[in-house]
Amino acid sequence: MELQSKGVVKPHSSLFALLARVVDCALVITGVVITAFLSLESLPQAYLIAALGAVICLQFSAEFAEIYRSWRSETMWAEAKQVTFCWLASFVFILAIGSITNLGESLFAWPQFSLWFIITLALLLGWRVSARVLLQKLRDNGYNTRSVAIVGSGELALEVAHRLQKCTWGGYVIRGFYDDRQNPSSEPLEPNQTCRSDSGAKNCPLAGDFSDLISEARAGKIDQVYLTIPMRGEERIQWIIKRLATSATSVYIIPDVFMFDLLHARTVNLNGIPAIGIVGEPNRGTMSMLKRMEDIVLALIILALISGPMLLIAAAVKLTSKGPIFFRQTRYGLDGRPFKMWKFRSMTVCEDNTAEIKQAQKNDTRITKLGGFLRRTSLDELPQFLNVLEGTMSIVGPRPHAVAHNELYREQISGYMLRHKIKPGITGWAQVNGARGETDTLDKMERRVEFDLQYIRNWSVAWDLKIIFMTVFKGFTGKNAY
Known part of the structure; x- marks a missing residue:
């Protein structure tokens, strides 16, 4: 059976890239026109000036993101993220300029500017989806293959x-x-x-x-x-x-x-020399900002809800045993950098010896009566939302271990330190799957690390929300937590 590749786009790729630029520019202006008639029923000249500025900004940002390259081998989602980023960067810049100069009058007032952003983004993504559907049909019929x-x-x-x-x-x-x-x-x-x-x-x-x-x-x-x-x-x-x-x-x-054991592998350009990153950085750039925004918003909401219980726990810790209310222990964070993690004190001792730390065990005499309850229910972890706000932890991520444990397991478990490619979390994929508490055998720690790396490879905001939801119903307690 002889194949015949019926190319349509490739011989005219430069022309199609130019056409895509023209369409994008036209749609940015169309977005302004629609916004104007929805809010003012007229089109002020200042609106067109603002649209022209947005067009220029979009073309500059498009050069950095290369949104006019071939997307044949990449998903619609990947293209949509790049286009959204370009339009967001362009819009924020022109919004700042317009707000300072009062350009466009009410175009930069609420809710007109949000209407312009949403309408234009929908147009920019909409035509790309339509183009992909058309190309898919052509390719299904043997064209442009x-x-x-x-x-x-x-x-x-x-x-x-x-x-x-x-x-x-x-x-x-x-x-x-x-x-x-x-x-x-x-x-x-x-x-x-x-x-x-x-x-x-x-x-x-x-x-x-x-x-x-x-x-x-x-x-x-x-x-x-x-x-x-x-x-x-x-x-x-x-x-x-x-x-x-x-x-x-x-x-x-x-x-x-x-x-190799790939972790967010990607290609990079070293001043013209292509290189392949075997171990990449999961949350950098826009993904880092997205996860940070998620952490701040959720941490503020959760702290507002738990502030009352935290005050009661703090008073109970102080009244039931001698010692400070909080316990701060050195842990490894992002990129293996040490930080101090907050917890409610649950023991009669406050050990922070980085050379050797004894894990809590069943019937551990160091644990106070109140501390046992706090540890079983994970209520001793609540102060870590303060770590989230200061940026040393995330709400969802691999649980941080004591420095001594890191030094022990980094030599025994392959990929152990890859857990530190993202910020440590208050809860994580390992915890909601029962891999929590004492790790008295190497198998238990290997299982925890396996869950952590699975999370890092497949991170998404939706998965974070799923883990938080699972934590609420089954992640706070466990038979291995003591």
Whole structure:
């Protein structure tokens, strides 16, 4: 079965990028016009000046975010986040200028400015969704597709094929696997039929060897080639790239990063040199600001609700045993930096020896009667909302351990210190799954770390809210909490 890649956008990619810019500019102005007629039933000249300023700001921010690049291999959600960020940055800047200069009169008064922001954002996202739906229909009918060849037939090749198949909106048609270390199968894969990486298979039937790949690329039958040869096969890789240079085929190298324990892996540009971050930074940039806003808002609300109970607990701690009301212990926080964590005192001692700390155990004589109740119900943790407000902790995240425990387990558990790639939390995914309390065996700590890394890899605001909801109903108590 012969494939024919019916490109529509690629030959005119520059024209489509220009068209996208024009559409965005027009929609920003349209947003102002709609806002004006909804609020004033007229269009003041100052509104058009404000719209022109917003257009210029949007184009500047678009250059940094590269929103006019090809989004074929990325999700609508990824594109929507970038577009939203660009429009938000542009809007905030023009709003500040307009508020200072009184430009646009009521355009920068409530609720007109919020109406303009929402209407314009809806228009900017709406046309992109419509364009994706149209392209999806075209690609489903064989138009604007990309014929893909995968060099290699091992597990990495299977994973690449699986990822391309999951990218249903991209219009990728997998022509086959090509390798010189195996004989081509007598029954090669049909177009877009692949082995699944999760099926347990170690390799796939081949569509041909390297000579077949070069011939088909030169004949224009292949648009993109993905090289999945191990990095030790440098000579083979160079040989293929040199010969593919005689065609117009795009060539991509896929390094086998799956051999590593990936944590928010991403590519970075080191002044023109591409690099792959195996261990990335989950909450940086806009995601960091989003999580910080979430923490501040929720912490203020929760502290307002629990201020009364906290005063009662503080009085009870002071009246029932000698010592301070609060206990501050050194823990490791973001990036492994030490900080002081607040708790209600629950023991007769206030140990903060970073060299060695004895974990609380069942029937521990150091725990006061009130302290036992506070620890079982996690009420001793309430002062940590103060840590959240000061920025050393988050409401949701991996629970911070004593420094001595960190020094012990960092050598025994692979990936243990990766827990510190985000701020520690008052509650976390491990805690709502029962992994809390004393860790008297290595298995218990490994289980906790596994939950923590799962949370870090898949963090979202929705997941934070889910964990908080689960904490309210089952996360405060547990059979291992004492």
